[in-house]
Amino acid sequence: RAAGDPAITEIKDWNRYLGEGVDAAPYGAPSPFEAHVVRRDVPWLTADPVSSVNFTPLHELDGIITPNGLCFERHHAGVATIDPAEHRLMINGLVDTPLVFTMQDLQRFPRENRLYFLECAANTGMEWRGAQLNGCQFTHGMVHCVVYTGVPLKLLLDEAGLKASGTWLLAEGADAAAMTRSIPLEKALDDCLVAFKMNGEALRPEQGYPLRLVVPGWEGNMWVKWLRRLEIGDAPYAQREETSKYTDLLDDGTARRHTFVMDVKSVITSPSPQAPVTHGKGPLVITGLAWSGNGRISRVDVSLDGGRNWQTARLDGPSLSKALHRFYLDIDWDGSELLLQSRAIDEAGYVQPSKDALRAARGVNSIYHNNGIQTWQVRADGVVENVEVS
Ligand code: MTE
Numbered sequence: 248r249a250a251g252d253p254a255i256t257e258i259k260d261w262n263r264y265l266g267e268g269v270d271a272a273p274y275g276a277p278s279p280f281e282a283h284v285v286r287r288d289v290p291w292l293t294a295d296p297v298s299s300v301n302f303t304p305l306h307e308l309d310g311i312i313t314p315n316g317l318c319f320e321r322h323h324a325g326v327a328t329i330d331p332a333e334h335r336l337m338i339n340g341l342v343d344t345p346l347v348f349t350m351q352d353l354q355r356f357p358r359e360n361r362l363y364f365l366e367c368a369a370n371t372g373m374e375w376r377g378a379q380l381n382g383c384q385f386t387h388g389m390v391h392c393v394v395y396t397g398v399p400l401k402l403l404l405d406e407a408g409l410k411a412s413g414t415w416l417l418a419e420g421a422d423a424a425a426m427t428r429s430i431p432l433e434k435a436l437d438d439c440l441v442a443f444k445m446n447g448e449a450l451r452p453e454q455g456y457p458l459r460l461v462v463p464g465w466e467g468n469m470w471v472k473w474l475r476r477l478e479i480g481d482a483p484y485a486q487r488e489e490t491s492k493y494t495d496l497l498d499d500g501t502a503r504r505h506t507f508v509m510d511v512k513s514v515i516t517s518p519s520p521q522a523p524v525t526h527g528k529g530p531l532v533i534t535g536l537a538w539s540g541n542g543r544i545s546r547v548d549v550s551l552d553g554g555r556n557w558q559t560a561r562l563d564g565p566s567l568s569k570a571l572h573r574f575y576l577d578i579d580w581d582g583s584e585l586l587l588q589s590r591a592i593d594e595a596g597y598v599q600p601s602k603d604a605l606r607a608a609r610g611v612n613s614i615y616h617n618n619g620i621q622t623w624q625v626r627a628d629g630v631v632e633n634v635e636v637s
């Protein structure tokens with residue numbers, strides 16, 4: 248270009264003037280140019296924001312860690328604002344010694360750091376009957392993945408002393424919903440954490456400050472936030488969230504219950520409806536996320552033609568059990584229409600099913616546990632739509 252590129256030749260304000268000094272923002276915030284990277288809700292989904300959900304902007308993120316301010320939120324009765332000095336965790340029921348811990352007590356137990364995804368069982372639930380929401384933020388954004396710091400639940404239960412008759416645990420939240428879920432003791436003793444930090448800093452209020460339960464690989468609803476009580480019992484407690492909710496009504500009128508594990512799943516995050524292709528033909532980075540409640544992801548395949556042909560994608564970044572995995576397929580796009588799909592396979596050998604296969608097995612009554620293969624149509628002009636192919 249004869250005149251030269253003004254991005255290079257013109258003097259900009261940021262060359263001319265001093266910038267802000269240190270401490271202009273004691274707790275930092277993203278660049279103002281990234282102001283569009285936010286959680287979003289779907290206003291018509293729920294009657295009121297205090298019993299609602301907003302969604303992680305997956306299409307704007309890379310790697311496998313979700314920044315704290317972008318983790319989707321799901322509350323049944325709003326965000327509890329809890330003074331940690333007044334917060335207690337009680338353990339009662341079938342134990343030798345009922346115990347009450349302050350936050351300080353909990354921080355004197357040996358702690359561990361672990362990276363896990365949390366997925367709401369209702370993630371992708373609006374897509375059971377067909378393509379509906381135009382963006383992976385809305386179709387798949389009820390998932391996040393952070394490093395938790397916390398005390399293994401086993402240490403606290405051992406401190407109280409479990410009676411031999413104990414087989415189940417009831418976890419209860421301190422919010423206005425007093426959310427309660429039954430968890431098999433075997434899981435509680437295996438890999439659950441009582442966490443007080445996420446990505447190194449205190450839990451955010453929305454994520455259960457000052458204390459939440461971490462139930463790796465299992466449905467988000469069981470990860471009780473604002474955790475205040477653990478009761479040991481000898482049977483599941485049949486609470487609302489495991490009877491009328493978080494069960495899967497089948498075509499024959501019976502319901503699957505105790506469907507705790509989040510099965511293998513993946514989605515292409517870019518290109519996607521909110522992240523269209525804006526650069527024409529040539530090199531195109533296709534990227535997405537895969538995860539499984541059964542462990543690590545062993546392979547992700549990507550199709551450019553609606554599932555007729557598959558190529559193995561490149562997994563990049565740490566591969567950790569029950570955590571998000573990042574995949575890429577770097578292609579030379581010829582500018583013609585694509586029907587993008589991804590299909591993940593986990594270390595247990597489970598293969599992500601097609602939506603048709605899922606509907607054949609489960610019917611269309613449920614909103615929970617939809618891990619079917621997602622299709623994005625990339626048009627020649629780069630616009631991307633949520634579609635289904637059969
Ligand atoms: N815990 C309490 N106490 N109250 C709640 O409303 N919502 C549950 C679970 N734990 C909830 C709760 C649901 S349905 C999900 S999916 C996860 O928290 C969401 O966690 P997040 O808000 O950190 O994304």
Ligand code: CO
Pocket residue numbers: 321366367368369467468
């Ligand atoms: Co949920």
